[in-house]
Amino acid sequence: MGGKKDTSLEVAENWVEKTIATYDASAEQLAAYFAGIGPRVADIERAIELTGDARPQRVVELGCGDGRDAAEIVPRVDWYEGVDPSSGLLEIACERLPETRFVQATAQAYEFPEGLNIVFAFASLLHLSREENQAVFQHAANALRPGGVFFVSLKETEAYEPRLQQDTYGERMFYYYDVTTVRSLAGAAFSLEYECHQTIGSTDWMELGFKRS
Numbered sequence: 441m442g443g444k445k446d447t448s449l450e451v452a453e454n455w456v457e458k459t460i461a462t463y464d465a466s467a468e469q470l471a472a473y474f475a476g477i478g479p480r481v482a483d484i485e486r487a488i489e490l491t492g493d494a495r496p497q498r499v500v501e502l503g504c505g506d507g508r509d510a511a512e513i514v515p516r517v518d519w520y521e522g523v524d525p526s527s528g529l530l531e532i533a534c535e536r537l538p539e540t541r542f543v544q545a546t547a548q549a550y551e552f553p554e555g556l557n558i559v560f561a562f563a564s565l566l567h568l569s570r571e572e573n574q575a576v577f578q579h580a581a582n583a584l585r586p587g588g589v590f591f592v593s594l595k596e597t598e599a600y601e602p603r604l605q606q607d608t609y610g611e612r613m614f615y616y617y618d619v620t621t622v623r624s625l626a627g628a629a630f631s632l633e634y635e636c637h638q639t640i641g642s643t644d645w646m647e648l649g650f651k652r653s
Contacts, residue, residue, distance in 0.1 A: 455604070455613035456546070459567055460525045462610030463505075467528030470609060471506040479512045480562055480593075483647055487558050487591040488516060490633055490649050496557035500583075502547040502576070503564020507533030507540070513560065514540055523550050524564075548572045552583035559584060561592040566614050570600060573615075574625045581629035584652040590630060594622065596637065596644040619646060626650050 463470065488496055497518045504510050504522030506529045514520045514537065522542045524530050530542050543550065547564060559580045565573050580590050597616035605612050623632055634649030 455611075456567070459612045460546075462612050463526035464528035466609040467506070467526065467532060471508075471529070471532050474506060474508050479509050481512050483562070483591065483593070484509065484512050484516065484560070486634065487560065487589050487649060490589045490591075490651060491557050491587060493557060498553065498556045499558045499560070500552065500556055501560040501562070502550070503561055503567075504533060504542065505529045505564075507536045507542075509560070509562055510537055510540060510542075517557075521553070523547065547576050550579075552579050554583055555585055556580075556583045557585060557588050559588075559590045561590070563593050563595075565592055566594050566617070567612070569602070569615055570621065570625060573622075574627075577626050577630070581627070581652060586652055588652040589633075590626075590650040590652070591634075591647070592622070592650070593645060593647045596646040617646075619648070622646075622648060629653060 499517045525546045630650035633651045636647040
């Protein structure tokens with residue numbers, strides 16, 4: 441059959457393993473860089489507030505990395521599971537938080553447990569294409585309780601586009617999003633309850649809090 445080839449999906453397939461390999465090879469250096477930024481305490485507390493629960497029972501973090509945000513999430517919830525595809529970053533997370541449960545998996549392949557109150561995705565879905573993120577939103581919708589929150593942070597631009605980044609850590613593929621695109625990927629199962637836009641360095645970021653209907 442004829443038709444236009446989906447190049448964004450092709451890019452995702454070609455670069456996902458290379459991006460993970462960069463995080464594995466530069467895990468220690470990236471962990472040191474993340475430490476300089478610090479944990480996202482305000483966003484964590486904001487997501488908890490959106491649920492209406494003083495202490496959420498069940499929480500998953502997609503792209504937990506070296507565990508810097510897990511260290512703030514775990515004391516605030518009853519049950520936590522961190523997910524990341526990088527074995528190098530997860531090794532650091534397990535050393536920092538040896539009593540915490542971490543799972544090595546990509547967000548799109550992860551098997552979500554049921555009855556979740558919050559799914560965090562801090563600067564992790566930005567490595568996924570539209571098609572991959574649409575599937576992640578659907579899986580999250582099935583796993584979250586009514587009123588549960590999916591809190592994400594993404595690099596922002598006027599229109600969705602993939603950008604290859606080459607720096608001292610290696611090569612990584614990033615996908616830049618706009619709010620309209622993300623809302624369409626979330627679908628009817630979610631309502632957008634919170635959004636914040638800010639510029640950090642030379643990069644525009646957005647934090648979005650979706651609530652499960």
